[in-house]
Amino acid sequence: MVVTARPAVEKPSSAEELARILSEAATARQAVVPVGGGRASGMGNPLERCDVELHTTRLDRVIEHSQADMVVSVEAGITLEAVQAHLGRAGQFLPLDPFHSPGHTIGGLLATGWTGPLRLRYGSPRDYLIGIRVALPNGKLATGGGRVVKNVSGYDMMKLHYGALGSLGVIVAASFKVFPKPLHDVTVVSHRGWEGAEEALATPLAPSALEVSSDGRVLARYLGSPAAVDRVVSSLEWDEEDSAIWEKDSRSAPERWARIGAPPSELRGLIGHIPSGDRWWASPGVGIAHWAVGGEAMTVAELRSRVEARGGTLVMLAAPDDFMRQVGAWGTPPPTIGVMRRLKQAFDPDGILNPGRYLV
Amino acid sequence: MPLAKPVVEELRRAVGREAVIDSANDLRIFERDGSIAGAIPDAVVLASNTQQVAEVMKIASRHDVPVVPRGAGTGLSGGAVTIHGGIALQVTRMRRILEIDPVAQTALVEPGVVNQELSLVAARHGLFYAPDPSSQKACTLGGNAAENSGGPHCLYYGVTTNHVLGMEVVLADGSVHWVSGDAPDRIGLDLCGVLVGSEGTLCAITKIKVRLLKIPPSVITLLAAFPTIETASQAVSAVIGHGIVPSALEMMDNVTVGAVEAHYHAGYPTDAGAVLLVEVDGIEESTRELTDAISKILTANHGYALREAQTTAERDLLWQGRKGAIGALGRIKPNYYLHDGVVPRSRLPQILSAVGEIGEHYKLPVANVFHAGDGNLHPNILFDMRDTQVMHQVEAAGEEMLRAVVGLGGALSGEHGIGLEKNAFMPWIYSADDLEAMHRLKDVFDPAGILNPGKIFPDASGKAVHLAGRSGLAVEAKWW
Numbered sequence: 001m002v003v004t005a006r007p008a009v010e011k012p013s014s015a016e017e018l019a020r021i022l023s024e025a026a027t028a029r030q031a032v033v034p035v036g037g038g039r040a041s042g043m044g045n046p047l048e049r050c051d052v053e054l055h056t057t058r059l060d061r062v063i064e065h066s067q068a069d070m071v072v073s074v075e076a077g078i079t080l081e082a083v084q085a086h087l088g089r090a091g092q093f094l095p096l097d098p099f100h101s102p103g104h105t106i107g108g109l110l111a112t113g114w115t116g117p118l119r120l121r122y123g124s125p126r127d128y129l130i131g132i133r134v135a136l137p138n139g140k141l142a143t144g145g146g147r148v149v150k151n152v153s154g155y156d157m158m159k160l161h162y163g164a165l166g167s168l169g170v171i172v173a174a175s176f177k178v179f180p181k182p183l184h185d186v187t188v189v190s191h192r193g194w195e196g197a198e199e200a201l202a203t204p205l206a207p208s209a210l211e212v213s214s215d216g217r218v219l220a221r222y223l224g225s226p227a228a229v230d231r232v233v234s235s236l237e238w239d240e241e242d243s244a245i246w247e248k249d250s251r252s253a254p255e256r257w258a259r260i261g262a263p264p265s266e267l268r269g270l271i272g273h274i275p276s277g278d279r280w281w282a283s284p285g286v287g288i289a290h291w292a293v294g295g296e297a298m299t300v301a302e303l304r305s306r307v308e309a310r311g312g313t314l315v316m317l318a319a320p321d322d323f324m325r326q327v328g329a330w331g332t333p334p335p336t337i338g339v340m341r342r343l344k345q346a347f348d349p350d351g352i353l354n355p356g357r358y359l360v
Numbered sequence: 361m362p363l364a365k366p367v368v369e370e371l372r373r374a375v376g377r378e379a380v381i382d383s384a385n386d387l388r389i390f391e392r393d394g395s396i397a398g399a400i401p402d403a404v405v406l407a408s409n410t411q412q413v414a415e416v417m418k419i420a421s422r423h424d425v426p427v428v429p430r431g432a433g434t435g436l437s438g439g440a441v442t443i444h445g446g447i448a449l450q451v452t453r454m455r456r457i458l459e460i461d462p463v464a465q466t467a468l469v470e471p472g473v474v475n476q477e478l479s480l481v482a483a484r485h486g487l488f489y490a491p492d493p494s495s496q497k498a499c500t501l502g503g504n505a506a507e508n509s510g511g512p513h514c515l516y517y518g519v520t521t522n523h524v525l526g527m528e529v530v531l532a533d534g535s536v537h538w539v540s541g542d543a544p545d546r547i548g549l550d551l552c553g554v555l556v557g558s559e560g561t562l563c564a565i566t567k568i569k570v571r572l573l574k575i576p577p578s579v580i581t582l583l584a585a586f587p588t589i590e591t592a593s594q595a596v597s598a599v600i601g602h603g604i605v606p607s608a609l610e611m612m613d614n615v616t617v618g619a620v621e622a623h624y625h626a627g628y629p630t631d632a633g634a635v636l637l638v639e640v641d642g643i644e645e646s647t648r649e650l651t652d653a654i655s656k657i658l659t660a661n662h663g664y665a666l667r668e669a670q671t672t673a674e675r676d677l678l679w680q681g682r683k684g685a686i687g688a689l690g691r692i693k694p695n696y697y698l699h700d701g702v703v704p705r706s707r708l709p710q711i712l713s714a715v716g717e718i719g720e721h722y723k724l725p726v727a728n729v730f731h732a733g734d735g736n737l738h739p740n741i742l743f744d745m746r747d748t749q750v751m752h753q754v755e756a757a758g759e760e761m762l763r764a765v766v767g768l769g770g771a772l773s774g775e776h777g778i779g780l781e782k783n784a785f786m787p788w789i790y791s792a793d794d795l796e797a798m799h800r801l802k803d804v805f806d807p808a809g810i811l812n813p814g815k816i817f818p819d820a821s822g823k824a825v826h827l828a829g830r831s832g833l834a835v836e837a838k839w840w
Contacts, residue, residue, distance in 0.1 A: 068601050068706035069735070091603060124544075126553065127522050134797075143798035146789065148702040150519060150734045150774040152508045152557050153782075153789060154816060155798045159521075159553025163545070180603025204577060204643045228646035245747040261545035265464050271830060273681050287544045330547045339804070340549045346800040359548045 007033070007050045012057040015075070015133065015141055015172040021138025021172060025052050031355045032137075034166040034203045036108030038255075039100045041316025043112055044165055045329045046355030056107050059172060062086050064147070071147050073131065073175040075181065076107025092178045095122035095211075097246060099290060100253035107171040113163030117248055120285045121180065121208030131175030134168075137348050141172065157235045160343075167358040168347040182208075182223035184230070187245060188238035189216045194268050196238075197284045205232045206285075211249065211291060213281040219245060252281070254292035256319045258300065259271075262287050262312030270307050275299055287312075293319070298327040304331050330359050363402045363447075367423050371405055371447070374415035378454065379406040379453075382840030387670045390448045393433040393440040394472040394495070394695055395781055401428070401442040408453045409485035409768065410528060410536055410566040418534035418563065420447055420810055427532075428812050429560040431472060434495040436698055437779030439507060439559045443814040449564060451502050455749045456566070457481055465493065465572045466525060471502020478570075487572040490517035493775070494683040502565045508557030510681065510775030513639070515733040516607040517573070519775065521556040527569035529555055532806040559777050560812040562805040576641035581675045582664040585632035589613050589716075592634035593708035596732040599638075599654055600705055606654065609733030615683050615692070615742075615802030616727045623688040626681035627674075631664050635730065636663070636683055639734060685729040686740060692725060693742035697754050702774035705735040714764040715739045722757040724750075736774035737765065763788070778816045786818050 005199025012018040023033045030051035035041070037057070056077035063073040067090040074083055080094070081102050088095050097116030098104055104114070110132070115124045122128070130143035134157070161171055190196035196218035200207050205228050209221040210268045219241060233240075262270050264287035274280050275295055282289035293300055293316075304314040307333060316329045334340075337359065344351070344360040363371075363382065381387060381404040386643045392398040402425070403496045407413045426446025433440050442448050454470035457478060461467070462485035467478060475496040479488045492511035499509070502723055505527065510519045517523075526540035540552035555563050559696045586592035592611055599609065612620065612635050617628045628635055636658065640650045655666055669675035681688075689696055703711045712728065718724035719741065732739040741757055743750045762772060762782070766789055784797060795817065802809075802817070 016442065019537075066704060066706065068597055069704040070600065071704065086366060086479060115545075119544075123518070123522065126550070127518060136797065140796070142792040143790065143794045144797070146771045147769060148704060148735060148771045148774070150510055150514065150702050150731070150736050151771040152519075152775055152777050153772040154795075155801055156508070156553060156557050157560075157797065157801075159550045159556075160552060160801065162553070164549055168549075180605070183603075205646065224642070225646040225649040227649050228643050231643070231645050259545065262541045263542035266543075284835060287542075310543075311541055313545065313547045315382065315545070315547060321475060334548050336539060336551055337548065338535070342804045343549055343801070347797075348806050 007053045008146060009053045009055065011055045011058050015059065015135060018054065018056070018059070018170060018172055019135035019139050019141050019157070019303065020284070021054060022135050022137055025230060026137040026350055026352050028213045029350055031110040032351060032352050033354055034111070036077060036105030037053065037174065039104045040108055040112040040114060040317070043329065044354070044357035046321045046324055046356070047354065052101040052172060056105060056172070063173060065090070070178050070180070071130070071149065071175060072178050074106055075173050076171045077105050079104065080104045080109060085176055093180050093181055094176060094208040095179050096125060099248050099250055099305045108172055110162055110171050110174055111166045117209035117211045117246065117283055120210055120283060121206070125176070126159065126162050127164060128177040129174060130177050132161055132171060133173040134159045134161055134170065135172050136169045137350065137352055142169070145175065147175050161215045163274070165354060165358040167344060167353050168360060184226040185221070185223050185243055186229050186233050187221045187231055187238060187241045187243045190238045191216045192218060194284070200236065201285055203236060205229065209246070210283060210285055211281055214279050214286060221246065252290070253318070254279070256293045256323065257317050258291045259291055260289040260307055260312060261315055262290060262307055262310055264273060266310040269310065270310060273303055273306055297323060298328045308332055335357055363737060366438060367419065367425065368403060371403065371416060371421045374419060375405055375407060375412045377766050379381070379405070381406070390430070390450070391761070393435045393438060395436050395438040395441065395779065397438040397441050397780060399441050399443050399445070401448040402445045404448045404450055406453050407452045410530065413530045413564050413566050414536050416449055416535045416742045417530050417532060421533055421808065424539065424810060426810050426813050427564070429506065429564040430503070430667050431500030432474070432498045433608040434499040435503060435507060435777065435779065436700065437777040437781040439777050439779040439812070441780060443463070451620055452500065454566065460485060460572070462487065464542065466569055467572055468569050469501050469569060471500060473501050475501055475504055477644065482572050483575065486575050488575050489570060490523055490573055491520045494686065501568055501570070505556050505565050505568050506527050506558065506560050510731065510736065512608040512610050512731060515609055515731065516605055521553065523550065523571045524556050524568060525571055526569040527555065527565055529563040529565055531563050531807065532811050536557045536566070556676055559779060560642050560816055561802060562791070562811060570602060578644040578647040579641040579675070580647045581669040581678055582638040582651055582654065582780060583628070583659045583667045583678060584636045584638070585629040585665040586634045586635040586636065586662055589712050590709045591662040592636055593712055593732065595636060595658050595663055596708060598657050598661050600733065602653070602657055604650060604654060605810060606640045606650070606695040606733065608637070610682055611635070611728065611730055611732035612682065612685060613728040615725065616689065616729045619688040619691045619727070620681040620685050624677060624684065624689055626683060637678060647717060658835040672804055683731070689727050689740055689742060692727070693744050695743050695745045696704065696740040697743070698738055698740050699758055699761055700761055700773045700776040701737050701770050703735045703737065703765055703770035705733070707768040708732065708735060711768055714760050718757050718760045719763070722753050724753060724757055731774070734774060751833065780815055783816055783818050786816070
């Protein structure tokens, strides 16, 4: 980070206050870095400037949870764990299990688009985010979507901000469709690597989460009605594993790591090019793998070009600044980068949000 | 106003003489979509490929002529109506299924492919395309992507946006782009997600990559009668409240059931105040277990005459009745005005009694047929357009129903879109700042405002513009 003075640290306690701070910074052309739980602070290129750290952590309320409607609205600074604790009392949950847990905030998860193994069954928050409220650099609070589970009223502003790493605005609140806790939840383990994963994917009831690791371990999690789950699990003949293993695994966050996203049918072949000895874990069926990068920048560049040739991406999630500068966080920009730049210009004309960090 | 001759000539050079329609008689065919509004385009272009779409867009941009992309014209919010004239860009000649990849479970299609056709072809590989609008026999996948269409089975499977992996689109300047693709977590802004559901106001869609799902080995369709629409909606809340999300959970009221039964003879109980059509799918153990659980809940909530479809034919007939319900309503009155509000599910009993009261107040029959599990209402106001006085009543009743929806924390549209039907009401649910942010998005993609003008956003004057009274808007009877 090229920072001459320590950035100001702002911790607003309301969305309005946050929007005001943002617009004041914009007027003064100060660079603003939104911060949630800080779990994904390594994501992206090193910042060009940072004048104001804008923390969302005091925006930590559950705004409304309707158990009967299976909808929850929360402020962006609440942690995923706090949301889960709240929903859990009603037998519900958000099917989100990101790595580098615990401590992610909802806003951070939406801005970064980080997900975990449960994505196989439930999709990502992109699929169950139904409303969003964003503070824009002009000081306005703009809402999209709503609190109903199905809604085509106006543009899908949720998609615009999801995964945009806070480069168009700062997410201050969000509404989600939530899910009932499954009736039955069984995890089984095998040590047969990709063959095991293929076997689990072929079961008549698809696993809800499936993770294969570089040591050959395969974890499969089956959720659903007891009779169905038990039938499938018994036909698979793997050993039963304590479901707590998923939470243990979700703490993973190597000092230097990357996320590979590829068409699911290409993932196995691409992972084969990870240098032996490096740790990785993957979600076959989803098409995502995480890689603890052991070697030099060149290994990242080599694998990235293979992944990109197959229509995928390799994104660095954290690395020392000099390493990040060498490899670049994102890889080759898509051909639509011009449209993305125009969007950035339209929402953040002075370029004060996360300058240099994101693709635009 | 007809297009200037040189513009028509340019279009003809781009797409071929016969692919440009500009004679007054022929243009009338493209006046309407499935909504109650209509307006005659200045020209219709029947595009055959992406390059032609791009050429048309460039010509339109140069001459500042509106372009309205159009599929089968089954939309219910006026999305394909050329309210400001210009070119109706018809994509139904682009109707090839380019690729089905049974391993990756994806399909690449042109925008004119009919929704149901994709599922029929995919079935050879044991796959299906999940979003199933009731118009699926006619509506196109391009129209579905533009409107982010839903359907009965979206309760469990999600709507169109959850199934579109990527698209080839043409922007207002005629540039062609691929947005997103097969791989998850692509870098950069999610343009694909923004463009799905943008109602032809941001781009024209020329190819769509969609996800296909495995056809579930077991499906159980359950029919239950209820004494009243209120008891049926309480039963819906109870099912969902028990943490059960069936693949579909549909409701029809007594008026609808009467019309459907007279037409389809599907075995719906005509004496019931309302019926629920519930479907669960998956492997046999789970469908059996879920159906038993649901049956118990329905019975405990005044459900009676529970019946499971015993054969595929029986199941198909029940669905034919449900999906053809709106057509069957023609037995009661020749015209309908179909609304599409969404409320939080727990508010169903309140909104349905409000809808009933509004119908009574205006002395208009109302038939309810809708996606109860999603809280997505479809009250059909039934009327006869030959009665010229009734249109204003119909609109006023519809508007009041929407106000009730919004008053209960709902949204203007669940799956039909805003179009020109509800654009005046957008300020009911969005602030000026919210709409301004959406406008920024619009300006990036279409700075000159040639793509489907007059849709989604309220009229600049801020006044509510009524469909029945809009100038240049022909509101006529539809017959079937």
